[in-house]
Amino acid sequence: MNYRHAFHAGNFADCMKHALVLWLLSAMQKKPGGVFVLDTHAGLGRYDLSGPEASRTGEWQRGIARLASPPLELAEYVGLVDELGLYPGSPWLLRARLRDQDRMACCELHPEDHAVLRRLFGRDDKVAVHLRDAWEALGGLLPPKTEKRALVLIDPPFEATDEFAQLARGIKLALSRMPNAVIAAWYPIKHRAPPRQFHQALKDAGVRDVVTAELLLRAPLDAARLNGCGLLVVNPPYGFDIAADGILAALLGRLSDGEDGAGAVVERIAGE
Template sequence: MNYRHAFHAGNHADVLKHAVLCRLLALLARKDKPFAYLDSHAGIGFYDLCGVQAGKTDEWREGIGRLWLRDDLPALLDDYRATIAALNPDGGLRYYPGSPEIARRLSRAQDRVLLNEKHPEDGRLLKDNMAGDRRVSVHLGEGWHLAKALLPVAEKRALLLIDPPFEQADELQRCTEALATAIARMRQTVVAIWYPIKDQRQLKRFYQEAQKSGAPKLLRAELWVHPTDNPAGLNGSGLLIANPPWPLEDELRELLPYLAERLAQSQGGWRLDWLIEEQAGG
C-alpha cells in the first residue's frame, strides 16, 4: 500500500486520526505541566485540497468534505474543526492540516513539538511551513529511530504519533517495534499508532505483536467505511493508543458511532476495546 499523504489528505482515515489526535492533545493540556509531542513521519504540515495531488483522488470529499458544513458535529470535534477553520479564514475548505499543524496549534507555550520527516523535499516544505515557531523543531531522518533518539524527554510527559506511509511490507512490524522502544525508554509515553484496515491476516499478527510491547495499557480504536473483508482498497483505519489519558475511552465511545454513520460509504462500523488492560494497582 502506498500512502503518500498529499493524495489522501482529509479522507476518512485522516478524520479519525486527527480527531483523536486533537482529543489526546486537549486531554494532555488539562495539566499545567509541559509535554512534548513527537511525530515520526510528519509529512509537510498541511495540504492544499485544490492541489494537483489531492485533486487526483478527491478522497477528502468522502472524509472532511462530509463533515465540514454539518451543524450537528459533537462538541468533541470542536478543536478539530477550529484547527481546520484557522487555515480557511474565508469559511471555505481548501487547506487541510496534517498532524504537525494540529500539534502546533493545540500545544501551548510551555510545550515542544518535535517533528521528523525522512523525504528531503517534504522535509524542506515542513520546515518552511513550521518556520517562525520556536517551540517546533524539524528533524530530517529515519522516523523509526525517533523514539530511541528523543525519549525520554525532559518534560516527563510525551505524546508520540507513529504514522508511516505503509510503502513497505514490514511497516506494521516496525510500528510495534517502535512502540516497544518508546515504552522501554519512557514507560508513561502516550503512543498513538495509525494503521490501515486492509489485510486481516496481517492485522491479526500486528495486534498480537502489539500485545507483547510492554505497554501498561493499550486501547484499540477502529473506524471502517466498507466491510473489513473487502479485498480491495482501504476499508478503514485504526489507532492503537498506549497509555491513553482519561477519559479518552468514554469520548471515543461517543465519537466513533457518529463518525461511522457520517462517513460510511458502503457499510460503516467501529470497534473500541483494550488489547492490554491496565492491571489492578498498575
C-alpha cells in the first residue's frame, strides 16, 4: 500500500468525484428515510494543502484552487469546502451533510491513515471507522441493519494492475447484497481501453441502470498520465444525468487548459 492521498488531495479528480457524490447524497436526501453512506476507501478525512505532501506535487493548484467564486453548478460543493476550513476528503465532506437519520461507515486499510481518521471522528456516533478491507466490507456492511437506502462510494487507489476487474467484482458483490444501493465508483482514464472494458464487464454481468460521467483534461493517449477520470453510478437518483452534465461542464471551464481532446461526457451505458 504505497498510495497516499495526501499527495493528490484537491486535484481535478478529487473535485469531480466530490462534487458529483455530494449531489448524489443531496438527491437521496429529498426523501425523509435515512441514508447509510459507505465510504470504502476513505483516506485521511481531511488534508492540509499547505503541508509537505500536497506542496510537493502542487496538484491542488490545478484543482480546487481554480474553483474560487464558482459558477452555480459548483456552488454547493465549493461552499462546503470553504466552510469546512481544512480541505475535506470524502468522509469529512459527506459527514458534514448527514442528517439526524443518516449514518456513515468508513473503511481505510492503511494503519496510519486509519488511525488519523479514527481520531478525526472521535466519538461521533454517526460515523463508524473501520480498519477493514474495502472489498470484504462491501459484502460485510451491506445491506445496513436499519436504513433501507445506501450510498456507496468506491474510490480505490488503482495501484494494482487488476483494479478495474476488482472494481467490477466489488460492484457486483454490493448489488448482490443490496440491489437498490446507489453506487458511485471512481476510475482513472489514462488510456481509453481499460475503462471501456470495465463498462463492458458490468454490462455483460447484467448490471442495469448505469450512468458514467467522465472528465478529460486531454485525449487519453499517454498511459503514464492521469488524462481524465470517471465516476460510474449504478441506480442514480432521478436527474443525475442533467446535473452531472452541468457540474462537468462547469469543472471543465475552470480546470481545462484547452489541450486537445479535453471534454466532458455523461452517458447512460445500461438502461433501467
